[in-house]
Amino acid sequence: MAFDLQEQEQIDWIKTFWAQWGKLLSAVVLAVLLSYLGYKGWQMYRAAESAKAATIYTQLEQQVQAGALDKVKATAAALQSAHPGSAYAANAALLAAKAAFDKGDLAFARAQLKWLLASGQQDESLQAVARLRLATVLLDERQYDAALAELAQAHPASFDTLFLDLKGDVLVARGDASGARDSYKAALAKASPDATLRDFIQTKLDSLGN
Numbered sequence: 001m002a003f004d005l006q007e008q009e010q011i012d013w014i015k016t017f018w019a020q021w022g023k024l025l026s027a028v029v030l031a032v033l034l035s036y037l038g039y040k041g042w043q044m045y046r047a048a049e050s051a052k053a054a055t056i057y058t059q060l061e062q063q064v065q066a067g068a069l070d071k072v073k074a075t076a077a078a079l080q081s082a083h084p085g086s087a088y089a090a091n092a093a094l095l096a097a098k099a100a101f102d103k104g105d106l107a108f109a110r111a112q113l114k115w116l117l118a119s120g121q122q123d124e125s126l127q128a129v130a131r132l133r134l135a136t137v138l139l140d141e142r143q144y145d146a147a148l149a150e151l152a153q154a155h156p157a158s159f160d161t162l163f164l165d166l167k168g169d170v171l172v173a174r175g176d177a178s179g180a181r182d183s184y185k186a187a188l189a190k191a192s193p194d195a196t197l198r199d200f201i202q203t204k205l206d207s208l209g210n
Contacts, residue, residue, distance in 0.1 A: 053088040064099045072099050090121045110137045128155040144174040160190040
């Protein structure tokens with residue numbers, strides 16, 4: 001009888017507790033469940049989108065190899081429109097810009113590199129590569145001031161030699177031999193002793209004389 005009474009008290013306590021807290025607990029459990037399902041759904045969505053972007057990027061690579069610049073332009077635009085924040089879109093801009101540069105389409109190359117720099121990509125090395133290539137395009141277009149402005153932007157220290165070397169090239173093209181010498185000397189000072197670029201920079205420096 002005492003056992004039945006104790007059991008009844010437990011049941012009454014559970015009923016009271018559930019009446020007071022049941023709705024709140026149910027809401028918390030439901031919120032956790034929905035959050036988990038949402039997280040898993042987002043992961044699945046991102047994986048699917050990444051797979052789509054990878055497929056388009058593969059098509060772009062094939063078109064670049066085939067030298068089909070018109071198709072490269074269309075595919076790069078489609079990838080950047082559908083997946084603007086992806087690494088595939090950023091790499092597509094670099095690839096499309098190089099293909100255009102090799103074909104002499106400097107305007108499209110410049111547009112692709114500017115798109116990449118404005119896309120919000122957080123990879124500093126990728127940004128630095130894009131700036132170097134954009135400065136090279138601007139040098140070919142004889143937009144010397146614009147090229148120097150790009151080379152003056154912040155970049156990882158590991159790119160110092162490349163930025164200073166290209167700055168020297170721009171200054172040579174602009175007719176500033178003294179500035180070019182200083183830039184090449186600075187590039188050599190930043191280069192590691194075994195860097196393969198050292199000999200090339202030294203040759204350019206020597207060609208300018210004292």
